[in-house]
Amino acid sequence: MLKQELRVVMSSEEESIEQAAAARRERLRALRAAQDLLNTPDEDSGQVEDNGTNDEENSLNMKFRNYVPHDKQLQEGKLAPPVLPKFEDPVAAAPPPEEKKEDPFVNIAPKKPNWDLRRDVQKKLDKLEKRTQKAIFQLMEEQEKEKLVEASGSSGVDD
Template sequence: MDTNKNQKKIGTLTEESLKRKERLKQLRNLADQNENSPNEANELPKPIFRSYKPQDENITDIVLEQGPTGEIEKEVESQLELLKTPNVIDEIDIANLAPRKPDWDLKRDVAKKLEKLERRTQKAIAELIRERLKKNLDLSQVVNVGAAIEAKPSD
């Protein structure tokens, strides 16, 4: 019984695919017919060319006869006068002018953690000094030995 159901499914699938192919062929034929025969819908609008020549030739003659009115010259002179006066800037923030280093955001994010570590380091150093003092070591001798080691050139 299962084979009959499968055969029916296959038969219907092939029929559906054939119908789909027919519809696609019809759509292609319609598209080809529309391309070959220009319709009003397929026509492109005609471009409108505009002339920038004045319609009245007298207008250009009038403008040339009058010449510049002097307003432009006055405006240019006022701008030149403004440039001659020194422009004094009272405050310049150098931090805003200088570019930031590429790792500035990393340093900003790590700063809080470094503060904690610095405090812990100072506490640890203080504890070490207290322990040495409890052992009755002379602090001046320890400091002198440390300074001598630092001053010694390394090979």
Template sequence: MTDEKIGCLEDEALKRKERLKALKRKQEHKSESEVKSNIIQLPKPKFRSYNPSDDNLKASALPPAEPGNVEAEVKDQLDAANTRVVIEELDLTNLAPRKPDWDLKRDVGKKLERLEKRTQRAIAELIRERLKKGQEDLATKVAMGARANQDDVDED
């Protein structure tokens, strides 16, 4: 019985291989015909002369470019590169490094100006409110602030 099963399996394997070969041949034939049908026919290019045919245009056209003396130009460039340029004066201010936070100060400067204006407005409003409430006289406040400031200076 086992011999019959083995023979049957071998026959099925051979049949499967034949089917796969047939399928492969069919796909190859199909792909060749598709490639032939999918070839795009490009139009042949038309070469045109861009020389003007009108006499008015011929008169205003630029003459064809003529090559100059390239060797002399290259030689001049090389000579100019080999010569040393001596700097007579050296400006040390241009060589001094900038402070590390110079860019931050530059960028934040505009914002600080706006904040300074707002701060001044807020201080002015606070002073007006205190004057309206009549809590204390402005002159006594200023005098007290001046004394406190002078005491701080004396301690230093």
């Protein structure tokens, strides 16, 4: 029973595929017919083609921009290189303002002799600066406490 159902499903799929293929063939035929109508020369223009010899000559209408063919007949199709318009740079056209010219070695100022030492020791100096600030703050607090103790001690002695 299951096999029969599979055959029915497969046959319907094959039919749908065949129908799609037939529809596509029809569309392609219609497109070819339309293209042939566009490509056929008008009888009024007076162009009469021979047995196909003229067709081959017209199809060899190649243009070569970057390639020089060895065949002499094909060399006729070589195009001249395009002529580029001259580009004028508006920035370069304006003359730069004239500056007085000095010897570049006169203005060279050497760095301080200890610049590399400062760079290498800067982290350690920052840590020491923080510790110094803390120590100064602690000393100031101790001095304030001593003043308060002296002030409270001296006020108690007077009474």
